[in-house]
Amino acid sequence: MKTCGEVLVEILEAYGIDTVFGIPGVHTVELYRGLPNSNLTHYTPRHEQGAGFMADGYARAAGRPAACFIISGPGMTNIATAMGQAYADSIPMLVISSVNSSHELGLGEGRLHELPDQSALISGVSVFSHRVLRAAELPGVVARAFAVFESARPGPVHIELPLDVITASADGLSRAAHRTRSKPGPDPAAIERAAALLRAAAQPFAVLGGGCAHAPKAALALVERLGAPTALTVNARGVLPPGHPLSLGGALPLAPVLDTLRNADVVLAVGTELGETDTHLFCDTLELGGKVVRIDIEPEQLVRNALPEVAICSDSRLAMQALTDALDGFAPDMAAATELVRQLRAAALEALPPSYRAHGRFLDAVADALPGVIIAGDSTQPVYGGNLTHEPAEPSSWFNSSTGYGTLGYGLPAALGAKLARPDRPVAALIGDGGLQFTIAELATAVELGLAIPVLLWNNRGYGEIKQYMLDRTIPTIGVDIYTPDFQTIAHGFGCRAERPDSAAAFRAALIAAAAADGPTVIEIDEELALTWWG
Template sequence: MLTCGELLVQLLEDAGVDTVFGIPGVHTVELYRGLPATNIRHITPRHEQGAGFMADGYARVTGQPGVCFIITGPGMTNIATAMGQAYADSVPMLVISSVNNSSELGLGNGHLHELPNQRNLTSGVTAFSHTLMTPDELPAVLTRAFAVFSGARPRPVHIEIPLNVITAAADHVRPTLGALPSRPGPSPAAIAAACSLLHEARQPVLLLGGGAAHASTEAVALAEALDAPTAMTINAKGVLPKGHPLSLGSNQSLPAVRKLVADADVVIAIGTELGETDYDVTFDSGFRVECPLIRIDIDAQQLNRNFPADVAIVSDSAMAMQALLANLPQRKSVGDGAKRAAAVRQTLDAQWPAKWTGQRRMFELLQNVLPDAIFVGDSTQTVYSGNHLFEASQPRSWFNASTGYGTLGYGLPAAIGAKLAQPDRQVIALVGDGGLQFTLTELAAAVEADAPVIVLLWNNLGYGEIKRYMLERDLPTIGVDIYTPDFITIARGFGCHAESATSFEHLRELVETASTANRPTIIELFEDADFLQ
């Protein structure tokens, strides 16, 4: 007999899934029965939150959904934070969980792992949540999930399967998914309206978000055709490659870029929420658009959030940019876009905080030694500075948890997921001593999974950024001077290489050695070290 659980893994493999993150429990073991008959590898994190973050990192570097098997009750509450981060950053994630027997749902009889309603729990962090009541529903529900991932704004999907349904016979069920939709293309009328505005523009500015991460070729071509200085959100870093003369980096919250946007005669925003964590990290509401605004987004509801559009184009960003390029009338060459961008970059370079000097040199060293590396960050000082300073050479090479939901503990497990997805590229986790303690045990998962990530640990002996925030506001510094363990000894106990860097020369040696290691490497950097000042 083919069970519903066995059919599930067959359908996942047919959909292109090659990795599942999960911790087996008595309520999910039947999901594992069919795994040996597939080529899907199973990765065991040490916490369900780690599973979600690993799936997130996997999805961000591949553009394909990260998949998790999660137990009823505590497994779902544990992974909810990771789902929230993925939801905020439009990351595709498929969370398949068990749930109590269908005859027991909602009764509150105190069964093992019972929650009143798991779907209510996940409703705010998913595109949809579905309870599978019979095996017959499985192909259609999975098709619906992959339709979200491939043809709409990608976000987590939760499918829960009652224990009695996981083991139910599924021999009679169609063993194939339905056809998946193409991503939507733009309205010709909307393209014409946008081209009319852009043809007259003399000082256009282009704003790119994570929704353009798959459309680097089109974005570069459009920026150059418009001669438009271009700012990228943190999740769009690398869409214009490092050193491009029109690039403004990810500095939309800084006065020089804000003035350029405020002085523009047309702004075109593509695949971006125009949200606070990319455009107002100073929390002063100072980002303004005072000219016609063209917005392109795959999510129709997003087109008038934060800043209302004058031209709203519901479309996949690549197809919309292709249509603009094909229909944009020949513009008289203005030729000052690169000059305007260079003036902004020069202003920014003169204004970086002095305390970033060492961090800037650190990033230069890392990119010189590992030019193709993927940087995955937590919420920590090197991430905050790198969001402004760092230029990626290609998309999907810099992402972190400082955007959107803004959770701690993300960096290490997400880096593991990224490394498993891209084993031929170096992956560097940028984490702080406070955030690392949230998910430190995932070092064991990295060793076990042969994921030799490089962990760059910024140690300021506590919650340093929050402490500074408190001091600036004359608040008592309660709860931020936490006990700091010996990370080097702990990491070695997990089977990792670990050492503290004492100079830039030593850091270079450690990074070079780590790049050829077969185990994770932790490189500790103390914030107050002389060479980092």
Template structure:
């Protein structure tokens, strides 16, 4: 490295020193200076077909590995293209680092029609970022990177945006390149809060634990607490696998059904770990949900502690660290396993049969491929999976059907997961409508040598929206789609295709696809599948 490298050349080095090993991006004239330093840096670069794909890939990578990836994004249209993926990651608290460019400093705000010029780009970026920083001078580069990585190590996760004017990328860095000190970790709960929680729990006769995505990083500690306490436990969609399938205290996941709503209301204490208790976890019935007992809420973000459900005891801190500190202070409460079995048996009462029909399909994935990571789009099987899927470990289920709720997420997210965990099978669950949002990313998987398995449910429509329109007495316009030849599309993008008409055929296809060198689309025609 030169004594005074240009900023564009230095940035890849800074990323590697801070633990980033993968970058998703499409080179453009505004970002090419960032690419000078990639060869020999140790960074892996993956090229999507659209910047939205870059963001979803980074999302899937982070969910599957627990580590952030970076995205190199051009000014203006590039940032707007990735904004949807950043919004999804912000809603689900998924870390990623987005490095984007600005037009030259002397042109900003002048409206002179420069390439990629976007008025108020920084304003747009801030709205879909947990933290947004703009570098205006060369000496601000390392402090900005230090702040960004300190934030990602200690705060509620989400997209971090760094903007750099393109003229600055060619400037030499003015001083010695100093290494970053290891940033502090997430906040440790106060001892008196942990003791207060133990005192509340000691009075409980019928406690219930709800663990969310904020508990995944501390999955072992949370599982240890649950087992010490002996309490029935519900997992949100983003927390699936903290308790594996068949665990005696697993009462269900994603609180969508009346039986689980009643259980939450009947609990004399709810311990909510790293969850925002958002409406998509309760099927849009949050206003009617009653938490009648004491509520202990633990969250890394103090603002989140008082949203959606007011706590008896709010605790600021990392859920895993809280669980590890609390476990020695609690005694086992009798009856938790029996209560969990009761809730498991009743959790599908009142569930929509359109979702329940997919349970055998969801179960088959881990029966055939026990190590599989699953990325789920907004489609009926995914909605069902949010409350029925029971993966064997954490970081095996990722869903876009919560929070921001985007279509087309699952395909690029699965590719990102495969890049991050190349030795395990990765399965994408998606409908025909959603797949057509990001279909060209099949070519990105081929380029990256990241073969995935696509379980495609094809009903030639936006079926969920059609059902909603009919239920609300709205003529179902705009929801029927022209039949697409996905076999031909697979061939065009370097993938293989197989039609499956039964669960048995799906299982056979899953097993074959797991060893295939290319992506496999397993298409289930809704009109023929039985």
């Protein structure tokens, strides 16, 4: 007899899952029975939140989901934060958990790891949460999860198996992958209406979001056909090449660019929420004075934050290709558009605080030392600066937790997941001294796996971004000047290499050495010194 837990592993393998993050517990050990007979590789983080962040970084870098095996109760509440970040950023993640036996659910008898309703608790940070009450449900619910990953707006999916279902016989279940692999295409009539609006626009403006990250060629073709100033959200960075004459990079939240957006007569928004952290970070509301054309794979997203004149529910690649074709023969004033972009980029740079400009030069130094680097960032000051300035060469090479959900502790485990997905590319974690203390135990995971990750520790001795926010509002700075441990000693205790460079040249040397090492290196950067190096 093969159990439901064993067959689940075979089904995951059929769908192309090759990586599992998890910490075995007495309620999940039956999920592990089938792993030795599969091609799935299991990695053990030091906390379930780390498992979720690793799966997040893996999915962004690999372009496909990983799975997490998570125990009932505390395992699920631990991973909920990571699922919330992935849900906010539309990152696919398959979370498989146990739950108490089906005849014990909801009784409140004090069983091990018991929650009143685990599935209901997790449903708020997942596209859906499904409790498998019969082994026969398993193939269908996994197929449903992959339909979300491959044909809809992706996000975390939670499947929970009661203890008696995990061990139930599943010999007769189909192990085959039942995939849709089909994305919704655009309505031709809506494409024609959008093209007519854009052809007639005197001051068009485009905003590309993370929903375009899988379609850089289609995005570039559309932008060049349209000839409009184009801003990239954080998760769209790299969709247009660095310095492209029509690209405003990440300058959208800055006043000169927002003014231009407000005055545009037609705004094309593709694969973006037009959310606060991407568009109006420094003002209360997003103001759009012109007509809006929106393209998004999720119908409800088409009407959030800005009501459209034309709404196109479609995969972004298919819609952008169709819109480019519909604009065939259109001849925009490219000279005027590129000159406007040049002026806006200069004005936006001037509007940046000096520290943010220094953060941009710091990130340029990282990219110069490590060509093709993937940077997984936390909610820390140079990440905020980088969100406005950094222009990676490829999509999914700059991502962080300062957008949307905005958690701390993301950068280190997400970098581990990205490195496991892309061992061929340099991967760095960028995290503050406060954020690192949330997930510092994952240094042990990095050492155990021998991952050559430079951990760029931006040390401002506390919660510097929040402290500045409080100072700007004359609020007493309570709770932000936290004790700063000796990170060099801690790093060595975990078995890491550790450096504290005293110059920009020493930093570059440490960075290059770290990327070639046989394990992680904590590179501690003193903020005051760094701002003099790159200021």
